[in-house]
Amino acid sequence: xxxxxxxxxxxxxxxxxxxxxxxxxxxxxxxxxxxxxxxxxxxxxxxxxxxxxxxxxxxxxxxxxxxxxxxxxxxxxxxxxxxxxxxxxxxxxxxxxxxxxxxxxxxxxxxxxxxxxxxxxxxxxxxxxxxxxxxxxxxxxxxxxxxxxxxxxxxxxxxxxxxxxxxxxxxxxxxxxxxxxxxxxxxxxxxxxxxxxxxxxxxxxxxxxxxxxxxxxxxxxxxxxxxxxxxxxxxxxxxxxxxxxxxxxxxxxxxxxxxxxxxxxxxxxxxxxxxxxxxxxxxxxxxxxxx
Amino acid sequence: xxxxxxxxxxxxxxxxxxxxxxxxxxxxxxxxxxxxxxxxxxxxxxxxxxxxxxxxxxxxxxxxxxxxxxxxxxxxxxxxxxxxxxxxxxxxxxxxxxxxxxxxxxxxxxxxxxxxxxxxxxxxxxxxxxxxxxxxxxxxxxxxxxxxxxxxxxxxxxxxxxxxxxxxxxxxxxxxxxxxxxxxxxxxxxxxxxxxxxxxxxxxxxxxxxxxxxxxxxxxxxxxxxxxxxxxxxxxxxxxxxxxxxxxxxxxxxxxxxxxxxxxxxxxxxxxxxxxxxxxxxxxxxxxxxxxxxxxxxxxxxxxxxxxxxxxxxxxxxxxxxxxxxxxxxxxxxx
Amino acid sequence: xxxxxxxxxxxxxxxxxxxxxxxxxxxxxxxxxxxxxxxxxxxxxxxxxxxxxxxxxxxxxxxxxxxxxxxxxxxxxxxxxxxxxxxxxxxxxxxxxxxxxxxxxxxxxxxxxxxxxxxxxxxxxxxxxxxxxxxxxxxxxxxxxxxxxxxxxxxxxxxxxxxxxxxxxxxxxxxxxxxxxxxxxxxxxxxxxxxxxxxxxxxxxxxxxxxxxxxxxxxxxxxxxxxxxxxxxxxxxxxxxxxxxxxxxxxxxxxxxxxxxxx
Numbered sequence: 086x087x088x089x090x091x092x093x094x095x096x097x098x099x100x101x102x103x104x105x106x107x108x109x110x111x112x113x114x115x116x117x118x119x120x121x122x123x124x125x126x127x128x129x130x131x132x133x134x135x136x137x138x139x140x141x142x143x144x145x146x147x148x149x150x151x152x153x154x155x156x157x158x159x160x161x162x163x164x165x166x167x168x169x170x171x172x173x174x175x176x177x178x179x180x181x182x183x184x185x186x187x188x189x190x191x192x193x194x195x196x197x198x199x200x201x202x203x204x205x206x207x208x209x210x211x212x213x214x215x216x217x218x219x220x221x222x223x224x225x226x227x228x229x230x231x232x233x234x235x236x237x238x239x240x241x242x243x244x245x246x247x248x249x250x251x252x253x254x255x256x257x258x259x260x261x262x263x264x265x266x267x268x269x270x271x272x273x274x275x276x277x278x279x280x281x282x283x284x285x286x287x288x289x290x291x292x293x294x295x296x297x298x299x300x301x302x303x304x305x306x307x308x309x310x311x312x313x314x315x316x317x318x319x320x321x322x323x324x325x326x327x328x329x330x331x332x333x334x335x336x337x338x339x340x341x342x343x344x345x346x347x348x349x350x351x352x353x354x355x356x357x358x359x360x361x362x363x364x365x366x367x368x369x370x371x372x373x374x375x376x
Numbered sequence: 377x378x379x380x381x382x383x384x385x386x387x388x389x390x391x392x393x394x395x396x397x398x399x400x401x402x403x404x405x406x407x408x409x410x411x412x413x414x415x416x417x418x419x420x421x422x423x424x425x426x427x428x429x430x431x432x433x434x435x436x437x438x439x440x441x442x443x444x445x446x447x448x449x450x451x452x453x454x455x456x457x458x459x460x461x462x463x464x465x466x467x468x469x470x471x472x473x474x475x476x477x478x479x480x481x482x483x484x485x486x487x488x489x490x491x492x493x494x495x496x497x498x499x500x501x502x503x504x505x506x507x508x509x510x511x512x513x514x515x516x517x518x519x520x521x522x523x524x525x526x527x528x529x530x531x532x533x534x535x536x537x538x539x540x541x542x543x544x545x546x547x548x549x550x551x552x553x554x555x556x557x558x559x560x561x562x563x564x565x566x567x568x569x570x571x572x573x574x575x576x577x578x579x580x581x582x583x584x585x586x587x588x589x590x591x592x593x594x595x596x597x598x599x600x601x602x603x604x605x606x607x608x609x610x611x612x613x614x615x616x617x618x619x620x621x622x623x624x625x626x627x628x629x630x631x632x633x634x635x636x637x638x639x640x641x642x643x644x645x646x647x648x649x650x651x652x653x654x655x656x657x658x659x660x661x662x663x664x665x666x667x668x669x670x671x672x673x674x675x676x677x678x679x680x681x682x683x684x685x686x687x688x689x690x691x692x693x694x695x696x697x698x699x700x701x702x703x704x705x706x707x708x709x710x711x
Numbered sequence: 712x713x714x715x716x717x718x719x720x721x722x723x724x725x726x727x728x729x730x731x732x733x734x735x736x737x738x739x740x741x742x743x744x745x746x747x748x749x750x751x752x753x754x755x756x757x758x759x760x761x762x763x764x765x766x767x768x769x770x771x772x773x774x775x776x777x778x779x780x781x782x783x784x785x786x787x788x789x790x791x792x793x794x795x796x797x798x799x800x801x802x803x804x805x806x807x808x809x810x811x812x813x814x815x816x817x818x819x820x821x822x823x824x825x826x827x828x829x830x831x832x833x834x835x836x837x838x839x840x841x842x843x844x845x846x847x848x849x850x851x852x853x854x855x856x857x858x859x860x861x862x863x864x865x866x867x868x869x870x871x872x873x874x875x876x877x878x879x880x881x882x883x884x885x886x887x888x889x890x891x892x893x894x895x896x897x898x899x900x901x902x903x904x905x906x907x908x909x910x911x912x913x914x915x916x917x918x919x920x921x922x923x924x925x926x927x928x929x930x931x932x933x934x935x936x937x938x939x940x941x942x943x944x945x946x947x948x949x950x951x952x953x954x955x956x957x958x959x960x961x962x963x964x965x966x967x968x969x970x971x972x973x974x
Contacts, residue, residue, distance in 0.1 A: 105514075214397035217690045218683070219649030222667065226683055229671035306520040313522065314656055314668060329526065333657075336530065347526055351519055358518030608807040614764055616822040616873070617795030630812040706812060706857040 103367060109360030116353050119169055120176030127166035128152065131323040135161035143341055155345050158331055164345055167323040171346065174324050175353065178235060179304040182242040183297050189247045191293060194254025195281055199262055205255075212248045220245045224307060228316040235318045242307050250296055257289045264288075291368040298361030302354050309350050325350045387698070391691050396448075398687035402680045403447050451684065457677035466681040470663055474685070475556025476544060477662030480585070481651055483559075483578050488586035489640065492593025496636075499594060500601035501624060509594065516591030521650030525584035525657045532580060539580050542659035546573040581658045585650050589643050596639050600632040607631075634705050641697030645690045715740045715880060715913050716761070721773035723756050723765065731756050732937040733773070738881065743907060743914040745928030745945070747921050747960070753937040754917045758883045761915070762798050763790050778880070796826040799874040803886040805866035809858035816854035819873055826877045841872040844909070845902055864895035868902065875906050882907075883915045888923065900927050921948075921960050933957050 119126075129152075139161040144151045155164040197205040224241040231237040261267065262285065270280050311317035312326025320327070325346040332343030438446075450457065457466050499506040519527075533541035540546075544558060549570045551561045559578070562570035604610065605628055613627045652664030659665070663682050670678035702708050716738040723731035731753040738744050746754045759765050761775055763782060775782040777798070782790065802808040809818060819841065820834035829837070835854070842850035845868040858866055867887060874882050884903065888896040904927060907914055918924050924931050925945040932942045933954065941954045948961070 211397075214394055214401070217394055217398060217645060217687055217694065218401070219645050219647075219652070219686055219690065221649030221652050222664075222683065222686050223649075225652065225667060225671060226679055229674070229676075229679055302518060306523070310520065310522050310653060314653060316671065333526070333529075340530070340535075343526070343530065347523070347530070351523055351527075354520070354523070355515060355518050358514060362514060608802055608804055609810040611764065612800075612802065612808045612818075612870075612873070613810065615762060615794055615800045617791045617793070617825060618821070619791065627810055627813070631810070704812075707859050 103363045105359045105363030105366070107363075109356045109358075109363055112352060112356035113360055116172060116356070117176060120172040123169040123173040127163075127169045128154070129163035129166040131162060131167040131170040132321060133162060137161065140335070140339055142339065156339070156341055158328070158342055159335065162323075164328070164342065167328055168325070168345060168349060170323040171325040171328060171349075172353075174235065174318060174322055175305045175308055178239055178242070178308040179301040179357075182239045182304040182307075183300045185239065185243040186247050186250050186300055187293065187297050189243065190250025190296070191254050193247070193251045195258055195285065195289075197251065198255040198258025199277075199281060199285060208251070209255075212252060215248050221307075221310070224311065225314075225316060228311060233316055233319060235322060238308055238311055238317050239304075241311070242304050245307075246300065246303060250300065253292065253296055254289060257292045258285060261285050261288045291364070295361050295365045295368065298357055298364065302357035302361065305350070305357065306354050387695055391695055394691045395684075395688065398691070399448060399451055399684060400444070402683045402687075403444055457681065466678050469678070470666070470681055470685055472556075473661060473663045473666050476660060477651060477655065477664060479557045479559065480578060480582055480655070480660060480662060481647060482557075484582040484585040484589070484647060484651070487582055488589035489593065491586070492590040493597060493633075493636070495590070496594040496597025497601060497624065497629065499598040500605065500632075506598065509598075513591045513595055516587050517595075519587075521585050521588060522653040522657060524587050525581065525654050528580050528584050529657065540577055541580075544574065544577050544661060545570060546577075549573055581654045581660055585647060585654055588650070589640070589647060592639055592643060593636055597632060597636050600635050601628060604628045604632045630704065634701070637697060637701050637704060641694055641701075644693045644697070648686055648690055714738065715778065717774070717776040718757070718761070719774040719776065721757065721760060721775065722771070723753070723760055724770045725766075725768055730937050731760070734934070734937075734939045736932050736939060736942060738913050738915060740880070740913055741907070741911045742930065743904075743916055743928045745924035745931035746915055746917045746934060747919065747924045747931055748934035749919055751936075752919075752934040754919075754934050755885050757934070758800065758885050758915060758917050761881075761883060762794055762800055764794075764800075792826075795822050795879075796877045797879050798881045798883065799877075799879045801867075801870050801874050801882065801884040801887045804890050805863050805870050805887075806858055806861070808870055809866055811858055813857075814854065815856055815858065815861070815869055818858075819854070819869070819876060822873055822876050837876070838872075841876055842869070844875075844906070845869070845872045846898075847872075863891055864898060867891060867895070867899055871899070871902060871906065875910055875912065878910055879912060881913045881915065883917070885917045886919070887916075888920075889918070896923070903927065933960065 135157070138150065138153065138157050139159055141153050141157040141161075142149045143156045144154050146156075149156060153163050153165065155168065157163055158167070193208060197208045224245045227241045227244055228237055231240065267280060267284055270284050275284075308317060308324065309326035309329070312324040313330045314326075315330070317326050318324045328346035329343055329350070332339075332346065335342050495505075495509060499509045529541050532539045545551075549567075551558065551565045551567055551570045554561050554564050558574040559571065562568075562574055601624075605624075610623060610628055613623050618627070651662070652667060654660070655662045655664035656668050663685060667679065667682045669675075670682065714737045718737070719735050721731055721734045722729060734753070734757055736744070746757065748754050756765065756769075760769075760771055761777075761782065763785075765771065771783060773783070777793070782793070785793075809815070816835060816838060819838040820831065823829060823834045823837060824831065838854060839850045842853060847853050847865065847868055853861070853865070853869075858869075861869070870887075874884075887903070888899050891899065900923065903914060903916075906912065916924060916928055921931070925948055928945055930942055930944055931948065933940045933956065935956050940956050943957070
């Protein structure tokens with residue numbers, strides 16, 4: 086194991102040389118930090134309405150109010166504070182959904198890839214059929230049945246995207262299990278459990294990390310998407326998606342209402358992808374993780 | 377003939393199985409709800425008798441297996457039930473909106489594939505283009521369809537005002553419905569103004585959908601092309617004295633396109649999904665938009681029907697892509 | 712009689728690394744010259760330099776005079792007229808050298824339609840005859856096949872047919888038998904001898920197998936480490952060769968037929 090630890094330390098330093106990882110990491114860190122501290126650093130209550138202060142432009146524009154840094158929306162709520170709290174929502178959804186999808190995907194992927202046989206065949210058939218449903222539509226249908234709310238959003242993401250995770254993990258496991266050290270472990274008589282957790286798993290871990298990072302990007306996108314169409318978080322919870330939806334109606338008069346959450350979402354999603362892609366380049370440039 | 381009748385039959389059977397699986401998923405989704413699905417559909421103040429009638433109509437009191445059985449029979453007779461909200465049969469309702477979605481998807485494919493292939497070849501052949509494309513392609517892949525749609529709306533519809541932000545055609549322009557595809561019907565009717573208007577309206581939504589696919593095709597083709605151009609057989613073609621253009625576009629491209637076709641097939645499902653939200657953003661009157669309304673009004677029969685239609689489109693397209701693949705790749709023969 | 716090909720002081724380098732150093736030799740009309748040496752001796756590079764299909768990162772200097780023209784000074788457009796028509800090449804891996812996405816027919820007719828002004832019908836006819844010449848029975852059937860459906864030996868015959876299709880003055884065969892089994896090797900060698908006699912083509916036969924070269928070639932140029940060490944007649948290979956390296960090559964062979972029969 087120490088060899089692995091040494092290579093990990095070496096590659097950690099090496100990764101900082103990658104522009105993608107560097108930029109991605111910085112922004113993602115800001116994102117995580119904001120998400121975690123939003124309740125403490127937001128200047129206003131994101132749900133506090135004030136019709137008197139409605140539709141204010143950003144503070145640096147004429148007519149703006151310095152206490153509302155990015156202006157207010159149609160109900161007088163501070164956009165900046167809502168943006169910060171939206172980060173919390175996005176972070177919570179991304180982390181939880183990724184964890185869920187990751188656990189399910191990894192377990193199933195290892196089961197299919199290592200044990201093979203009937204389990205593998207059955208699982209792959211299910212995956213194929215599952216993947217013939219357009220993911221967005223499946224999510225929408227799911228939400229329509231389970232109802233809206235942040236936890237259902239998480240569930241929807243996991244239900245829809247577990248197949249992709251499983252497929253990639255499975256193909257990685259397939260590749261690793263043919264390696265010599267696995268064969269020698271098997272010859273030495275180690276139990277399947279041992280082989281999976283001590284030999285196979287550490288070798289697919291980098292792939293899982295890449296997948297997880299990319300998954301977070303997808304989770305944020307889906308959360309924003311669902312909230313945008315009104316099928317996401319409850320209306321009282323601030324989300325970038327609802328902010329974009331609100332902003333769309335005021336596109337002509339107050340374009341910043343739409344642009345701030347739109348740009349923020351773009352930047353965060355892009356950074357998560359940059360990070361994931363950067364890590365992917367470092368571990369195995371030929372790895373196929375996109376659809 | 378790379379495809380035998382036996383293989384075709386086998387594939388049709390596989391499609392049927394996939395459809396069966398899809399129908400099963402549709403079916404269970406409806407029924408795994410905690411509580412009574414029917415009372416969730418109706419509002420308050422409805423008589424008990426009405427609820428009982430609805431329950432009988434949806435056969436909710438029958439054993440689950442029988443319910444599924446009836447559902448399958450309904451599917452086979454193309455009876456998708458009645459829309460709760462609209463009060464009419466689901467099947468014709470979907471059929472009326474379907475051409476709008478299909479037209480959108482088709483135009484997206486045309487744009488995505490043509491731009492993807494051309495940029496892919498360009499990137500493989502010219503270094504400078506390649507470095508530019510490498511940097512922006514990640515954005516193309518990472519940012520989902522609906523964000524692109526929003527960006528394009530903001531840029532072109534709101535700020536630059538060159539394209540309309542919603543709808544399928546300018547108000548007041550009418551064309552007789554022959555195929556349901558406005559671009560085709562306007563040509564058939566000889567109405568140039570309608571054609572231009574339809575084109576303007578379809579551009580932004582299809583471009584937002586095409587960006588992701590275009591980027592993926594470009595990346596795949598580029599890498600595939602680079603590999604192919606280094607192969608021995610391309611050396612032979614060069615040895616023969618062919619011009620580089622001929623080699624790239626005739627001899628190499630055919631070989632390099634194989635993985636691209638596979639990717640495109642897989643992408644199609646995502647395209648269908650993305651079209652849903654894009655339809656909503658652009659107020660496009662297709663089945664995606666219909667889905668949102670159905671969901672909003674808890675019109676479960678409509679939701680189920682639309683789900684099945686989407687699944688059908690994807691499954692059939694995958695089948696077509698597989699067949700297409702055998703024509704391109706002589707090494708693959710289906711027995 | 713003027714020599715067909717004169718290579719003078721050919722030097723090929725990749726990023727300061729010289730892989731071919733000041734190589735000079737000549738090829739007469741109608742002769743088979745062997746280019747023999749170990750892997751990495753620079754033989755393939757020399758062959759590719761003549762037909763000007765080296766990787767773009769290669770630096771080439773010297774002169775390659777073919778029929779009174781220095782090939783290295785020609786424009787690419789002019790060089791393309793020569794490739795396939797005057798000079799052709801046969802590669803080591805026969806199956807890999809044929810395009811998997813096209814039928815055999817297309818791969819033989821294309822070179823003829825490109826250089827000789829004939830139509831498709833005529834080209835297919837000639838292709839059929841060519842396949843007959845290279846000893847392929849049922850040429851009509853083979854024409855409609857794809858390369859992956861053919862054996863290595865069959866593919867090499869096709870490659871030879873392609874190489875001779877436009878009646879070139881020079882054919883460069885780069886290890887054409889290395890990827891084949893011994894029996895097929897013999898077949899290919901005999902085929903090449905036959906084609907050469909029939910068309911009076913010059914052949915540069917690149918191989919690491921000295922015995923094979925002695926069998927088919929009238930003269931052999933021995934290369935090592937980018938340099939051309941000596942050129943000897945095969946007939947007198949045992950007596951004439953003076954370079955110590957050639958001696959090493961000779962001594963490492965299990966059997967060597969003296970002289971060359973059946974030339």
